[in-house]
Amino acid sequence: MDFELSPDQRAVRDTFARFCDERIAPQAASLDEARAFPHTLFQELGALGFFGMRYPEEVGGTGMALTEFCLALQEVARGSMSLAGAVAMQSLMGTKFLHMLGNADILERLFKPALRGEKIGAICMTEPNAGSDLGSIATSARKVDGGYVINGQKTWITSAPMADFFTVFAKAGEEKKLTIFLVEKGFKGLTVGREIHKMGVWALPTSEVAFDECFVPDSHRLSKEEGDGEGHLRKTLGEIRIITGAMALGCGQAALAEAVRYAGERSQFGKPINRFQAIGQKLAEMATELEAADHLVYYAAWRRDAGKPYHKEAAMAKLFASEAAATVCDKAARVLASYGYAMEYPVQRYLRDVRFTLIGGGTSEILKMIIAKEVS
Numbered sequence: 001m002d003f004e005l006s007p008d009q010r011a012v013r014d015t016f017a018r019f020c021d022e023r024i025a026p027q028a029a030s031l032d033e034a035r036a037f038p039h040t041l042f043q044e045l046g047a048l049g050f051f052g053m054r055y056p057e058e059v060g061g062t063g064m065a066l067t068e069f070c071l072a073l074q075e076v077a078r079g080s081m082s083l084a085g086a087v088a089m090q091s092l093m094g095t096k097f098l099h100m101l102g103n104a105d106i107l108e109r110l111f112k113p114a115l116r117g118e119k120i121g122a123i124c125m126t127e128p129n130a131g132s133d134l135g136s137i138a139t140s141a142r143k144v145d146g147g148y149v150i151n152g153q154k155t156w157i158t159s160a161p162m163a164d165f166f167t168v169f170a171k172a173g174e175e176k177k178l179t180i181f182l183v184e185k186g187f188k189g190l191t192v193g194r195e196i197h198k199m200g201v202w203a204l205p206t207s208e209v210a211f212d213e214c215f216v217p218d219s220h221r222l223s224k225e226e227g228d229g230e231g232h233l234r235k236t237l238g239e240i241r242i243i244t245g246a247m248a249l250g251c252g253q254a255a256l257a258e259a260v261r262y263a264g265e266r267s268q269f270g271k272p273i274n275r276f277q278a279i280g281q282k283l284a285e286m287a288t289e290l291e292a293a294d295h296l297v298y299y300a301a302w303r304r305d306a307g308k309p310y311h312k313e314a315a316m317a318k319l320f321a322s323e324a325a326a327t328v329c330d331k332a333a334r335v336l337a338s339y340g341y342a343m344e345y346p347v348q349r350y351l352r353d354v355r356f357t358l359i360g361g362g363t364s365e366i367l368k369m370i371i372a373k374e375v376s
Helices: 007-034 039-047 066-079 081-091 096-101 104-115 229-265 277-305 311-341 347-353 355-359 364-375
Strands: 121-124 140-144 147-158 165-172 177-184 190-195 206-217
Touching (some): 007 081, 066 081, 066 229, 081 121, 096 104, 096 165, 096 229, 147 177, 165 206, 177 206, 229 347, 311 347, 311 364, 347 355
Parallel strands (some): 121 165
Antiparallel strands (some): 165 177
């Protein structure tokens, strides 16, 4: 959508495109193989102001729109989906509720350092028996003198092993409704459990987190009222879906570029394989699918920035972009044939990592249900 980008938007995209090419892409394979959280790149992005893009200047951000953030995140994902997942979590879900609901002490001690990349935040929603069904969340918060005692088990918690604080959704009050709490590293009763070994995003640790009689002071109940957690969460789901679509675009873009490069260099029967109709058609299909996904993602982002209803469009964008990117990565592997299966080429990483976007922000099946309700 270059024809719609303003000069400032192009500058944002170009800044992070350079960062991807110069800093992320050269390290992406080694980070993946080491299965190590990308601390240095994470902090460098903090220094560039990435984590504060969606927050106002008075709290240390730069007050940019969702479109600019997606342009930046797409470039990060083009270099490394692991890094993109880490910084997307930090920029939105890991810090958003602190900004929305935190007191002055929380903003100064945790939120502002997190915008600089000095502290890391995580969010605890998913449980062994509760994913898309928020009503099945079993983690409880019992009111006691001076605070709450939290008990429960969370899973699939992104960045948990290195997190300094956790935004936790638990059921509280007589009606047992979702309430938002802040739990800091070192709180008694908080345990970061086993790491979940995944087929992709190897440099993005994901773990279980347990709360066993974990005391949280009243000052750390982020919810203004018990039971308002689900309402706050639903307000952010649209943005989560749009930025997940942007990450899918970045990964698909990297896969297409690798397929184009390889097809131009690999020769069979006396000519480059991109001269064969079968390969040319695959490349054409890949480019078209990504172009369509690009328009959906940035149309949804534009609607959000313009203050228009955007939740249906966000669901459509995430659904189409993640599925399209997964298809593009698969086709790229087919273009490379045997080398698409080889660990020495990056396509296998794109093929593994892109599945991250099929899950985050809602599965395709859930998104189709949401869209169906909107259009029925």
